[in-house]
Amino acid sequence: MAIKKTTKDALTATELKEIKKHLLTLKEEAAARLKDKKDMDMPEAEVGDDIDNATRSLDKEILFELSGNAHNTIEQIEAALRKMDKGIYGTCEICRQPIPKKRIKALPFARYCINCQHSTEHSHG
Numbered sequence: 001m002a003i004k005k006t007t008k009d010a011l012t013a014t015e016l017k018e019i020k021k022h023l024l025t026l027k028e029e030a031a032a033r034l035k036d037k038k039d040m041d042m043p044e045a046e047v048g049d050d051i052d053n054a055t056r057s058l059d060k061e062i063l064f065e066l067s068g069n070a071h072n073t074i075e076q077i078e079a080a081l082r083k084m085d086k087g088i089y090g091t092c093e094i095c096r097q098p099i100p101k102k103r104i105k106a107l108p109f110a111r112y113c114i115n116c117q118h119s120t121e122h123s124h125g
């Protein structure tokens with residue numbers, strides 16, 4: 001299986017726009033989650049249809065993050081939005097390398113590339 005190496009992995013304006021929209025949605029969801037912080041029990045992920053089919057599977061993964069750490073998530077989303085305004089969105093805050101699109105799409109508020117993410121997790125215990 002040949003892996004195609006893309007030299008430029010920069011996000012297009014359209015992609016950025018979509019991601020921004022997605023981030024804002026995620027932020028609202030996280031904020032709502034913080035608000036009605038019942039028992040955080042929810043054994044099964046929501047079955048509601050308030051989420052677009054298109055983003056549903058993606059959101060499901062992120063829901064994991066949200067339910068665990070909604071407040072932290074909001075901060076990360078806000079940081080991502082600020083980075084967008086500055087035009088530096090999509091680069092790792094540690095090594096300054098572009099974060100792969102695949103990762104950005106899975107985790108739009110990712111601050112680090114996978115390598116750096118792993119090393120921060122290590123250093124924080």
Ligand SMILES: [Zn+2]
Pocket residue numbers: 092093094095096097112113114115116117
């Ligand atoms: Zn990095």
